[in-house]
Amino acid sequence: MIKFLMPNLGADMEDGVLVEWRKQPGDFLQKGDIIADIDTQKGLIEIEVFDEGVLEKILVKEGQKVPVGSVLALINDGKGEEIRESSGDNPTPEVPKILEPQEQAKTKSTEEHRIKISPLARKIAESNGIDLTLLKGTGPEGSIVKEDVEKAISERIANKPVPQPEEKTKEAPEESVNVSRTTSDSIRMAVAAAMSKSNREIPHYFLEKRMDMSKALEWMKESNKTRPVQKRILPVAMLIKAVAKALDEVPDLNATWENGLQRKNEINIGFVVSLRSGGIMVPAILQADSKTVEEIMETLNDLIPRARAFKLRSSELSQSTFTITSIGEGGADKVFGLIYPPQVGIVGFGEISEQPFAEEGMLGIRPVVDVTLSADHRATDGLIGSRFLAALNKHLQNPESL
Known part of the structure; x- marks a missing residue:
């Protein structure tokens, strides 16, 4: 059991x-x-x-x-x-009360008018202003379930007339903003609690390395020539794969600190997703080391919209072993992350930009990215962190190995 x-x-x-x-x-x-x-x-x-x-x-x-x-x-x-179950799990049944005829009629009337509905369906219906008395339940014994409410919402949206510009009112936008703010505030409070714990309890150390992205981007460009637009690879997929391979070589960073260092067998990369309404979510790309770059891209295309719609699974929120945060285009040159406990490391990628870069005595302009590592000094030290960054750089300079 x-x-x-x-x-x-x-x-x-x-x-x-x-x-x-x-x-x-x-x-x-x-x-x-x-x-x-x-x-x-x-x-x-x-x-x-x-x-x-x-x-x-x-x-x-x-x-x-x-x-x-x-x-x-x-x-x-x-x-x-x-x-074994405690006696509290099996309470003594109450002796049924014998009702008078008037009470029986009242009870029967109450039961007839009581709406059978699951708690989740009720919550969704109340949030969207759905009249439960108009719904026909398809669940057990005719109870209203989530699917019934979602169907009613879809039908209402489909039948709702599109307002003309002069008919637009302030009520709808204000309601949307209020809901977004409530969600955003809740997410920010959750993140604040985790980051406060991280800053308070984890002795961070920080390392930085500038990496040439010309070979990786050229490989990506050639690979995308044969792909339809919706299946093209983005740089972030290559970065995630390279991090997974580097963690395979430096396993002390693919771990948690829980009464000592606990190395993890699976490499599950948490990826920071910015929410439209503010705040962040960090879903995990499970078993990233065993996925191809193409499969990681497909996973991101599935995960990011679900994260922004708050439709993630428990495994995607609870099983990360290491985290990546990426600024993307038009952002800062560098980002120094705070470790998400109980993990022991987070890597940050700044914007990929063209900068002067010297190699073997030759100076040129190349696309480069500033990579930072924030790591837990209880679990590793600067030497191990440097080995990780070196392994990561090695894989980015040999993109065909990804």
């Missing part, structure tokens, strides 16, 4: 609200199945299960606030392990 725990989705998370169970007792679970939705500061997160078995028992009710690490459910993996 397996205890399914409330996951930790980051250093800033202490608890979350279990909004809706996607699976019910008796359902067979496969690795990767979505078992529940959790409401956190980072939005509504889909929680995955990482073991196979039958959902034996649900221990937490929908709508309940749960601390990280709490047991949410029990999964029977068929190995015969027993988990």
Whole structure:
């Protein structure tokens, strides 16, 4: 029997609200199945299960606030392990009350008018002003589920007339801004908590190296000639792959600091995504070392829109082993990141720009990028950090190896 725990989705998370169970007792679970939705500061997160078995028992009710690490459910993996339950899990049933005819009629009337709806569906409906009495539920026993509400929202948008310029009012934009500000404030508070913890507890050291990007960009340009526009590779995909390969050579940076250095077997690269409404999210490119540059680009094209729509899975928020932050075009020349605990390193890429660059006694103008490493001095030192930057540069100078 397996205890399914409330996951930790980051250093800033202490608890979350279990909004809706996607699976019910008796359902067979496969690795990767979505078992529940959790409401956190980072939005509504889909929680995955990482073991196979039958959902034996649900221990937490929908709508309940749960601390990280709490047991949410029990999964029977068929190995015969027993988990004893406390007497509090099986309360004595109440003796049914015998109602008078008037009370029976009142109770029956109340039941007839009570709307059966999942907590998640109710939350979405209230946020979008959907009249529940007009919905027909397709869930168990006719209950209204998330899909019913989303369908109603889609139909309302489709049937809503497009206003003429003179008919535009201030109400709609103001409502949108307010929602964005609320989300942005929540995200910024979560980031602030994590970064405050990082700055307070982690002894950072910083290294910097300027890297020639001419060979990598030329390889990318040639590779993109045979690709359709929607599948073209961007420099960031090459940078992520190069970082993954460098971490494979310098594994002490692909680790966490939890009662000492804990090296990780998988290389899961967290990538900082700026949100339209303000703030950032850091979803993970899982097993980046085993992905090709093309596959990393496809993953980014999927992850970034979902991050900005707050539709990430728990594994994408909780399993990063190292983080990348990239300024991109039109940004600063350098960026020095703060480590996201319990990780032990973060690499920052400034804007790729043409600058004077000397090599083998020859001076020329080349596209270069300033790369910085922020690392935890408890876990590594400057020598190990320098080896990582050297390995990263080696792979960028040999892009065909990516």
